[in-house]
Amino acid sequence: MSDVQLWTYIVVAITFAFYIWIGYTNRVRDTKGFYVAGQGVPAVANGAATAADWMSAASFISMAGLISTMGFDGAIYLLGWTGGYVLLALLLAPYLRKFGKYTVPDFVGDRYYSQTARLIAAIATIVVSLTYVAGQMRGVGIVFSRFVGLPIEWGVVVGMAIVAFFAMLGGMKGITWTQVAQYAVLIVAYLIPAVAIGVVLTGNPIPQLSFTFSDIVPRLNAVQIDLGFKEYTQPFQGKTQLDVLAITIALMVGTAGLPHVITRFYTTPTVRAARYSAGWALLFIALLYTTAPAIAAFARYNLIDTLQNATVANVIEGEKQNIYELVYPDGTPVTWATSWQRTGLLAFYDKNGDGKIELRPGAAFQGRNFKAPTDGPNEVFFDNDIIVLANPEIAQLAPIVIALVAAGGLAAALSTASGLLLAMSSAVSHDIYYRILRPTATERQRMIAGRTMILIAILFAGYFGINPPGFVSQVVAMAFGLAAASNFPAILLGIFDKRANTAGAIWGMSVGLVFTLVMILMMKSNVIFGTPAPLLNDFMGISAEGIGAIGMILNFVVAFVVSRMTAPPPQEIQELVESVRIPRGAQVVEGAH
Amino acid sequence: MTKLATPPKKSSGKDAQGGGRRGGRQEWSPEKANAYWKRNLRLIGVLLTIWFVVSYLLGLILANALYGVRIGQLPMSFWFAQQGAIFVFVILIFVYCWLMDRIDKEFDVHE
Structure with missing residues (x-):
C-alpha cells in the first residue's frame, strides 16, 4: 500500500467516525426535531450546513475543471450557483421561516388551500431531489475507487451506511450538525492545494488576489493564442450570449427553488436568523466559488x-x-x-x-x-x-493533503446526499402520508414513517449510484430547470401577491413543469430514448440547461393571469400572507429557558 | 435567547396585531402594515437592481463591450462574471439583514 493510500484510509476513517459520533449525539425523538432540527440551529451553523448541503461532489471535484475548459463561459456555474442565494435571502427565506412549518409542499398546500397544489409540490420535490441524488451517490463511489482503491459499488454501500446512520437517528438535526463538520472538512481540503499551487505559480498565497493582480491570466491568454485557441478570458466561445444568460437565470432561480436548500431556512430560531444564515451560507460558498476560477486558470x-x-x-x-x-x-x-x-x-x-x-x-x-x-x-x-484531483501532486504536497482532498470530496458528496434524501423522504412521509392521506396519524406513527422513508430513499439512491442510468449526468440540469419552473414562482407569488389563488398556482406550476420537462426530453432524446439525433436542437436559441428560465416565466405569467380571472383567495389566506410578511411571532413559546 | 414570544397563531393575522400592541407604544394598523411592507419592497428593489447590474449587466450583457477595460490584470466583464459579482452578492445579503434589522425595530415588529 502506498503512502497516499494509507493516509487516505486514516483520514477518511477519522472523518467518518466523527460524522457518526455527531449523528449519535444529535439523535431526535419528535417530528419537529426530525424535520426542522427543533428550529434551534444558530444562523452561522445553519449557514455552514447550507453551504455543505449545497456544494456537491460536482462543485468540489468537477467545477474548476469545467471552468478551466470553458474559460469565460464557466461564469454560468459561478454566477448561477451563487446568485440564487440573494433571491433566497430577500424573497423567500424570512417569510418561509415565519410561516414556520416543515417543508416546501407545506407552504404551497396551506397558502393555496389545496391538496392538489400540495401534491404537485411534493411530486416536484421528489423528482428534483431524485435526479440530483443519484449523481451524489455515484460521486461517493468514484472518490472511494480513485483514492482508496475500493470498487465503486462498495464505495456506494459504505456511503449509504454512513448516511443511513445519522439521517435515520437524527433526521434534520443529525444531518445539520454533520453538515457543519463536513463543511469544515471540505473547505480546508479545497483551500490548501489551491493556496499551495498559487504560491508555486505566482508567489501569492491568496488565490483570489493572484488571479486578479498577477500576470498569470495575461500569460495564459498569450500562450492560448500561440497554440491556436482563443484567449482564455474571451466571452461566449462555446455558447451563445443568449444561452449563457438563460442558463445563468435557470441555475440561479433553480437554486432558490431547490427543496433541500429551502428547507434549511425552516430550522433557524427566528426570522432574523433565517436572513443572516442566508448571508453566512453564501459567504461560506463564496470561499470555494471564488477560489475555483483561480484554480481553473492556474x-x-x-x-x-x-x-x-x-x-x-x-x-x-x-x-x-x-x-x-x-x-x-x-x-x-x-x-x-x-x-x-x-x-x-x-x-x-x-x-x-x-x-x-x-x-x-x-x-x-x-x-x-x-x-x-x-x-x-x-x-x-x-x-x-x-x-482539482491532481492539484496536490502538481504542487508536490505531502500525501496527507492528497488524503484530505479525498475526505473533502466525500464530505461534499455525503452532505449533499443527506440533505436531498431528507427532502425527498419528507415529501412522502410528511406531505403525502401525514398531510394528505392520514392527517390523524400520531406523532409515533409519523416518526416511524419518517425513518422508514429515509431508509427507502437511501436504498433507491444507492441503487442508482451502483447502476446509474446512462443519462443521469446529462440531465442534472433538469433538477434546476424543474425547480425553477415549479416551486420558485409558486412560493414567490404566495408571499408577494395576495391575489394569487389555487387555480393560478396549479395552472402555473403545471404549465411550467410540463413545458420544461417536454423541452428537456426533446432536446436530450438522443441520450434518454436513444433517438439518432435530438428531436429538437434548441428552443429559440436556448439549450436544455437554460430552458428552465422560460418555464419559470411561463409559470409566473400563467399563475398571475389565471389568479385574476378567478375568485380571490378567502380572507383567512389573505391574513396568512399578512402574517408571514412580519417577523414577530415566529418563535415558539417553550416552557422555562 | 430572546424573551419575546407572541403565541404562534399561524394562518391568522393575530400575531401581527399582537406584536404591534407590545409595550403599548404603537398601535398596529393596516396602514402601518402597508407602510412596513412598502419599505421592505423598496429595499428589495434597490438591492436586486444592484444584483442584476453586477452579474447580468456588467458580467454578461456588456461582456464584449467591457472586454477592453481592465480590473487588475483581468478584463472587466471577466472579473465581474468570475469574481466581482460573487463578492457583491455576499455584501448585498448582509446589507439587507442590517437594514431590515433597523426597519423591524422602527416598526416595532422585531423578534
Whole structure:
C-alpha cells in the first residue's frame, strides 16, 4: 500500500467516525426535531450546513475543471450557483421561516388551500431531489475507487451506511450538525492545494488576489493564442450570449427553488436568523466559488506550460493506452502526469513523433478509445476532474493533503446526499402520508414513517449510484430547470401577491413543469430514448440547461393571469400572507429557558 | 435567547396585531402594515437592481463591450462574471439583514 493510500484510509476513517459520533449525539425523538432540527440551529451553523448541503461532489471535484475548459463561459456555474442565494435571502427565506412549518409542499398546500397544489409540490420535490441524488451517490463511489482503491459499488454501500446512520437517528438535526463538520472538512481540503499551487505559480498565497493582480491570466491568454485557441478570458466561445444568460437565470432561480436548500431556512430560531444564515451560507460558498476560477486558470496554465517544456523520455505500451513518461528540461520526471495517465483520466499520443506532447484545439482521440487517435493536431486528452484531483501532486504536497482532498470530496458528496434524501423522504412521509392521506396519524406513527422513508430513499439512491442510468449526468440540469419552473414562482407569488389563488398556482406550476420537462426530453432524446439525433436542437436559441428560465416565466405569467380571472383567495389566506410578511411571532413559546 | 414570544397563531393575522400592541407604544394598523411592507419592497428593489447590474449587466450583457477595460490584470466583464459579482452578492445579503434589522425595530415588529 502506498503512502497516499494509507493516509487516505486514516483520514477518511477519522472523518467518518466523527460524522457518526455527531449523528449519535444529535439523535431526535419528535417530528419537529426530525424535520426542522427543533428550529434551534444558530444562523452561522445553519449557514455552514447550507453551504455543505449545497456544494456537491460536482462543485468540489468537477467545477474548476469545467471552468478551466470553458474559460469565460464557466461564469454560468459561478454566477448561477451563487446568485440564487440573494433571491433566497430577500424573497423567500424570512417569510418561509415565519410561516414556520416543515417543508416546501407545506407552504404551497396551506397558502393555496389545496391538496392538489400540495401534491404537485411534493411530486416536484421528489423528482428534483431524485435526479440530483443519484449523481451524489455515484460521486461517493468514484472518490472511494480513485483514492482508496475500493470498487465503486462498495464505495456506494459504505456511503449509504454512513448516511443511513445519522439521517435515520437524527433526521434534520443529525444531518445539520454533520453538515457543519463536513463543511469544515471540505473547505480546508479545497483551500490548501489551491493556496499551495498559487504560491508555486505566482508567489501569492491568496488565490483570489493572484488571479486578479498577477500576470498569470495575461500569460495564459498569450500562450492560448500561440497554440491556436482563443484567449482564455474571451466571452461566449462555446455558447451563445443568449444561452449563457438563460442558463445563468435557470441555475440561479433553480437554486432558490431547490427543496433541500429551502428547507434549511425552516430550522433557524427566528426570522432574523433565517436572513443572516442566508448571508453566512453564501459567504461560506463564496470561499470555494471564488477560489475555483483561480484554480481553473492556474491549472490550465500549469498543464500547458509543463507540456510545452517537457519531452518524452519513455513510452510504456499499455492495454488501454500507452503511458508516456515525461521529463522536465532539467531531467526530473513529471510524476503526476505518469500517475494520472494510469487512471485513464489523462492520455497522450505523440502523433507526429517529435518527442513532444502538444495540446491543441479539437479532440485527440476517437471518444475514449486512447488507442485510436484522431487526425487532428491535438495530442492530449484530459478529464475535467483531474484539474482539482491532481492539484496536490502538481504542487508536490505531502500525501496527507492528497488524503484530505479525498475526505473533502466525500464530505461534499455525503452532505449533499443527506440533505436531498431528507427532502425527498419528507415529501412522502410528511406531505403525502401525514398531510394528505392520514392527517390523524400520531406523532409515533409519523416518526416511524419518517425513518422508514429515509431508509427507502437511501436504498433507491444507492441503487442508482451502483447502476446509474446512462443519462443521469446529462440531465442534472433538469433538477434546476424543474425547480425553477415549479416551486420558485409558486412560493414567490404566495408571499408577494395576495391575489394569487389555487387555480393560478396549479395552472402555473403545471404549465411550467410540463413545458420544461417536454423541452428537456426533446432536446436530450438522443441520450434518454436513444433517438439518432435530438428531436429538437434548441428552443429559440436556448439549450436544455437554460430552458428552465422560460418555464419559470411561463409559470409566473400563467399563475398571475389565471389568479385574476378567478375568485380571490378567502380572507383567512389573505391574513396568512399578512402574517408571514412580519417577523414577530415566529418563535415558539417553550416552557422555562 | 430572546424573551419575546407572541403565541404562534399561524394562518391568522393575530400575531401581527399582537406584536404591534407590545409595550403599548404603537398601535398596529393596516396602514402601518402597508407602510412596513412598502419599505421592505423598496429595499428589495434597490438591492436586486444592484444584483442584476453586477452579474447580468456588467458580467454578461456588456461582456464584449467591457472586454477592453481592465480590473487588475483581468478584463472587466471577466472579473465581474468570475469574481466581482460573487463578492457583491455576499455584501448585498448582509446589507439587507442590517437594514431590515433597523426597519423591524422602527416598526416595532422585531423578534
